[in-house]
Amino acid sequence: MALKGIVLYRTTYGSTQEYAGWIANKTGYKMEAMQDFDTAEIENYDVIILGSNIIAGMLRGAKWIKKNWTLLSSKKIFLYTVGGLAEDGPERIKTLTTSLDKEMIEGITIFHFRGRVNSAELKPLHRAVVKMVSKTSKEKEKSSSFGDFDYVNKDYILPLLAGLPFYDN
Helix, strand or coil, X not given: CCCCEEEEEECCCCHHXXXXXXXXXXXXXXXXXXXXXXXXXXXXXXXXXXXXXXXXXXXXXXXXXXXXXXXXXXXXXXXXXXXXXXXXXXXXHHHHHHHCCHHHHHCEEEEEEECEECHHHCCHHHHHHHHHHHHHCCHHHHCCCCCCEECCCHHHHHHHHHHCCCCCC
């Protein structure tokens, strides 16, 4: 029996939405921006896939997740985060532990997907943050994660899809 699911996302520059589209296409789930979703509908879903970008060490969808945790906590929840940092780098772990409560982290299956940055499209504050982080981050030594980059890759969704109940690609 297939479970009813939805993909909800929070994006700023489009990478998180692009991943949401790929996931929705593969699963047949409805896709909607978090801010446009009527949370009264949560009860209609068994599986909820949440996507949130990370900017300046902040999980942008954290406020929405916290506000709706009572409704979400009884569901099978998957979260994919999108940012420039390496998949399991210490900065990403810190972002999760400072953005979400321990109970939430333990109740969610979490994945990290790499994103993209085109500095010409960045808002002035985000451009300043990227410049600051690129000068100070130890992560810079490991990769060219700061400045312009495009790590968006459809293959990142495969482990998430494999973890979905009753998903068969």
